[in-house]
Amino acid sequence: MGIADxxxxxxxxxxxQRRLVLDVLRRARHHTTAxxxxxxxxxxxxxxxxxxxxxxxxxxxxxxYVTHTHLDDRVTRWRRSDSPQHGxxxxxxxxxxxxxxxxxxxxxxxxLRGEHGFRADLAHSAVVGLCRxxxx
Amino acid sequence: MGIADxxxxxxxxxxxQRRLVLDVLRRARHHTTAxxxxxxxxxxxxxxxxxxxxxxxxxxxxxxYVTHTHLDDRVTRWRRSDSPQHGxxxxxxxxxxxxxxxxxxxxxxxxLRGEHGFRADLAHSAVVGLCRxxxx
DNA sequence: AAGGTTATCGCAACTGTTCGCAATAGTCGG
DNA sequence: CCGACTATTGCGAACAGTTGCGATAACCTT
Numbered sequence: 001m002g003i004a005d006x007x008x009x010x011x012x013x014x015x016x017q018r019r020l021v022l023d024v025l026r027r028a029r030h031h032t033t034a035x036x037x038x039x040x041x042x043x044x045x046x047x048x049x050x051x052x053x054x055x056x057x058x059x060x061x062x063x064x065y066v067t068h069t070h071l072d073d074r075v076t077r078w079r080r081s082d083s084p085q086h087g088x089x090x091x092x093x094x095x096x097x098x099x100x101x102x103x104x105x106x107x108x109x110x111x112l113r114g115e116h117g118f119r120a121d122l123a124h125s126a127v128v129g130l131c132r133x134x135x136x
Numbered sequence: 137m138g139i140a141d142x143x144x145x146x147x148x149x150x151x152x153q154r155r156l157v158l159d160v161l162r163r164a165r166h167h168t169t170a171x172x173x174x175x176x177x178x179x180x181x182x183x184x185x186x187x188x189x190x191x192x193x194x195x196x197x198x199x200x201y202v203t204h205t206h207l208d209d210r211v212t213r214w215r216r217s218d219s220p221q222h223g224x225x226x227x228x229x230x231x232x233x234x235x236x237x238x239x240x241x242x243x244x245x246x247x248l249r250g251e252h253g254f255r256a257d258l259a260h261s262a263v264v265g266l267c268r269x270x271x272x
Numbered sequence: 273a274a275g276g277t278t279a280t281c282g283c284a285a286c287t288g289t290t291c292g293c294a295a296t297a298g299t300c301g302g
Numbered sequence: 303c304c305g306a307c308t309a310t311t312g313c314g315a316a317c318a319g320t321t322g323c324g325a326t327a328a329c330c331t332t
Contacts, residue, residue, distance in 0.1 A: 070261075089254050089256070092257070098252065100248075100252065104248070107243060112236075116234065116236065117268030118225050118263075118271075121264050121265045122265075124228075125206075126261065127244075128256070128257050128261050130254070131254055132252070132254065
């Protein structure tokens, strides 16, 4: 069962606009912003409105096809959910970002679950701080 | 040496507007948004523009008097730096937030420092996930 | 293949935040 | 205390992102 069928099974429709959003995300290697996606789509389909892209990212997230992460301050970054999970270190000073394996974050997740009953999604937000270069 | 003198020593000026921002933050028990601060100030000083509040929060942060945290998705929250540090758990579903002692986050900070040379500021961003109630 | 239902769209208006600029007002030296 | 210097302000416009709404088109049924 493809994405389209899955969406229909959930009362949603597979539209040109949605297909385009998924296409852009498939081609994108890293986390992308909604604005990037919108710009990329508008290059070939100028009539497609940014608001449609924003709404579709949310819709696709509800079905679990994409997820978002808050890397640094206020920008939301999107990626397809089938790419491997990982954590993020973002340098407050130089803005560089580094991916880290989820296993480093596991002990914290386990502890939060045990002591607070909280199921942390540690891939969802980044850890802010100073990278090796900027700290020295 | 008070805040005012410290600011002057850094080539900045202590203005009515800045004093008001600090006052609001002193009275606020928890993390506050720039909009809240602005609204609160405008109640008694309607001529003070929101942009001034935004600029002053940044200026005061540069000197280390206030810090900001990104609790849930897109809102920036501010507090005075002299209030005690703590981590944050934010529920993605019900929006509730819980403060946790920094020591829970310490092991992760230590590991990121050792293995990646990264000095994490774990009070700066929240951990997103599902709270006990929403997870069950 | 055609028609009805309604999820989705494009648009325009709106929110919260940032920016450029001329006017204002803290600060400092005399 | 006064005048000069310039950081800071208020304003208006710009900005990214969101929302309401009437029009459109994807889907289902026949």
